[in-house]
Amino acid sequence: MDEYDRREFLSLSLPGFLGVLTALPSLCAFATRANAAEGRLPAGEAMHWEAFLEAVGKEAAKQHLDAWSQDDYVKTISTLASRLHLEDPVLTKAMEQLTTRLKHGNVDFQYLEQRVDFSLCLVQFDEGEVIRPHDHPGMTGMILCASGEIETSNFDPVEMPDLQAAAGHQFLKRVGQAVLKPNDISTLTAKARNIHTLRARKVTQLVDIFTPPYNDERVEQSHWFELAPEAVPGQPDVFEAKPV
Numbered sequence: 032m033d034e035y036d037r038r039e040f041l042s043l044s045l046p047g048f049l050g051v052l053t054a055l056p057s058l059c060a061f062a063t064r065a066n067a068a069e070g071r072l073p074a075g076e077a078m079h080w081e082a083f084l085e086a087v088g089k090e091a092a093k094q095h096l097d098a099w100s101q102d103d104y105v106k107t108i109s110t111l112a113s114r115l116h117l118e119d120p121v122l123t124k125a126m127e128q129l130t131t132r133l134k135h136g137n138v139d140f141q142y143l144e145q146r147v148d149f150s151l152c153l154v155q156f157d158e159g160e161v162i163r164p165h166d167h168p169g170m171t172g173m174i175l176c177a178s179g180e181i182e183t184s185n186f187d188p189v190e191m192p193d194l195q196a197a198a199g200h201q202f203l204k205r206v207g208q209a210v211l212k213p214n215d216i217s218t219l220t221a222k223a224r225n226i227h228t229l230r231a232r233k234v235t236q237l238v239d240i241f242t243p244p245y246n247d248e249r250v251e252q253s254h255w256f257e258l259a260p261e262a263v264p265g266q267p268d269v270f271e272a273k274p275v
């Protein structure tokens with residue numbers, strides 16, 4: 032292994048030094064924006080887009096640590112999302128295209144940020160549109176309702192040996208149910224509430240953050256389900272789930 036003298040790291044040629052000086056104002060401006068989540072903005076003040084992304088990125092990088100807690104992570108980014116300035120130009124520009132994008136007739140997905148550690152997607156629903164139950168293998172999710180109104184239900188797999196043997200497929204237990212309105216948030220982790228379904232009561236726009244983000248492997252490992260319309264007798268939150 033090469034050994035370096037500490038002075039080699041500290042020494043800088045004059046042109047290099049001048050280059051750093053020239054870049055300092057923009058570096059400082061970037062750092063100030065990026066650090067806005069660390070107390071430079073008064074608590075409760077809305078966060079602009081870049082500060083929000085940098086704060087989420089910093090938290091998402093912790094997924095590579097052995098001690099990463101997904102529960103703590105979704106709580107932390109939910110707190111950040113509740114401070115996101117929904118009138119930020121990046122977001123409003125994307126949200127303004129709603130009418131055009133919904134003309135295609137399907138739930139519309141538009142990535143606003145894609146990084147190695149997380150992705151941020153604007154998901155737009157026309158009234159009555161549904162995303163059927165599906166899981167997110169190995170992923171966490173945070174959903175912020177930016178506009179509209181949408182029903183969401185979360186499920187966990189549940190062991191029902193006798194019923195599974197008879198039906199030949201699995202059962203899901205509903206572990207959460209909510210109607211999201213602007214600024215409401217829903218979360219899931221790899222181990223809890225990982226399966227969800229959504230139905231829009233109104234034209235709705237959601238900001239989703241998935242950590243880690245979808246890749247080919249995770250898309251391939253995803254499962255989609257069709258739930259029985261009625262719960263299992265005597266188990267009001269347990270539903271037979273056929274793979275789709």
Ligand SMILES: [Fe+2]
Pocket residue numbers: 165167227
């Ligand atoms: Fe989902």
